[in-house]
Amino acid sequence: MAHKSRRAEGSNLAFLDIMSCGLGAVILVFMLVKQNIADAPAEIDNLKQDISTLEQARDEAQQNLAELRARLKKENVDLAAMGRDFKQQRDDLEGKKTALQQATSELDALKETITQIPAPTKEDLVESQQINEENYLLGLKVEGDKIAILVDVSASMTHEKLIDIIKTKSGSQQGKLAAEKWLRTRRVVEWLLARLPKTSQVVVIAYSEDARQLGGKGWMTAKASNTVSSIINELKTIVPEGATNLQKGLNVAKSFAPSNYYVITDGLPTKGESRYKSLNPFSSCGSLTGTAKTISGECRKRLFKQTVSESGPKSAQVDIVLLPLEGDPEAAYEYWLWASSTQGLVISPASNWP
Structure with a gap:
């Protein structure tokens, strides 16, 4: 019996030891957890x-x-x-x-x-070696059955500036023949002659204080071999001098009854054929009535109108080649009025033509 009592007591002690250890562990855990609780808010933040x-x-x-x-x-x-x-x-x-x-x-x-269209060729009646010869003037066409070319051969046809004209007047004949504008005038005549229709007839009239036909007498046939050459050769001998009497040139041309007129000049006329003393508009124009040697611009304009009225063609077309001249501002307008009334043109060509 004693032995059984001792065995039960030992078992109880072992259980108590286990419980004590467990309680200690719980206390330790509690103590540890309680210590960490103080740090928990900071960790949570x-x-x-x-x-x-x-x-x-x-x-x-x-x-x-x-x-x-x-x-x-x-x-x-x-x-x-x-x-x-x-x-x-x-x-x-x-x-x-x-x-x-x-x-x-x-x-x-x-x-x-x-390329397959045959190009029409126009055979010029005169060969020209001028560089700008191909630059034909726009609108100026040489045409007509009976063509009259009037060339102003007065002293002003030597130069553009008045001072140069005056110097040339008192110079030699060779100087006048070699004057720049006169050489250009001759080239213009050649240009027109080169483009004459072969079936046309032509008359070339040079006028200054007087007027005369060049190259022959009467109508000349354009296609004739000697027509153009004879006109050009005679033109080369003319010395540009004297006053400008457009009326004399028109009167000579009028006797041929041309169908087309081509006038080469540089300004309004300075002389005429009318009896100006008996005409009231010319009472103040002393040069036309014989009492003065110079003519004013206004009198030149009146003279031009009178000349066209008396001797200008009534039905023929008139084309004008107007070369430059200092001191004659009315010329372009007056010639334009005349040409336009006949369905013609006034051309003031560039300085390098022809």
């Missing part, structure tokens, strides 16, 4: 701060993602629009290429047609 930072980063990432998606969507829309524009431009380019090819083909066909 840190965790909360970390969570807030992460949430903020998440929100920013989501916002950036939304922006990227919106941008991508916009770029996709722009890319689609660019694709449509590119397709439209490519279609337009193809259309232009087709139109260009068609135009090129038409141009080649036109060129081929032009």
Whole structure:
């Protein structure tokens, strides 16, 4: 019995030991946990701060993602629009290429047609070596069955400036023949003669204080071998001098009844054939009535109108080649009125023509 009692007591002690150890462990854990509780708020704040930072980063990432998606969507829309524009431009380019090819083909066909057209040739009656000879004056065409060419051979036909004209007047005959404007006048006559229709008849009249036909008598046939050469050779011998009496030239031409007049001059006339003393408009024009040596611009204009009225052609066309002259501003207008009334032209050619 004693033995059993001792065995039960030992078991109880072992159980108590186990319980004591367990209680100690609980106390230790409690003590440890209670000690860490003091540090828990700081850790929680840190965790909360970390969570807030992460949430903020998440929100920013989501916002950036939304922006990227919106941008991508916009770029996709722009890319689609660019694709449509590119397709439209490519279609337009193809259309232009087709139109260009068609135009090129038409141009080649036109060129081929032009090359097959026989070019009409006009054989000039006079050969000219002038560099600018091919630059024909626009609108001035030599035509007509009966052509009268009137050439002003007065002293003013030597130069453009008055001072040079005065110097040449007192100079030698050779100086007058070699004067710049006179050489040009001769070239103008040659230019007109070179373009005479072969079936035409021509008369060339030189006028200053007097007037005479050049190259022969009566109408001369343009196609005759010696017609043009005889006119040019005689023109080369004329010395430009004296006053300008257009009326004398017109009176000589009028006797031939030309169909077309070509007048080469540089200004209004300074002399005439009328009885000016008996004409009231000329009462103040002393040079025409014999009481003065010089003539005013106004009197030259009145003289021109009187000359055209008395001796100008009534139905023939008149074309004028007006060379430059200093101090005669009314000439261009007055000659234009005369030419236009006959359906003709006034040409003031460039200095390098012909």
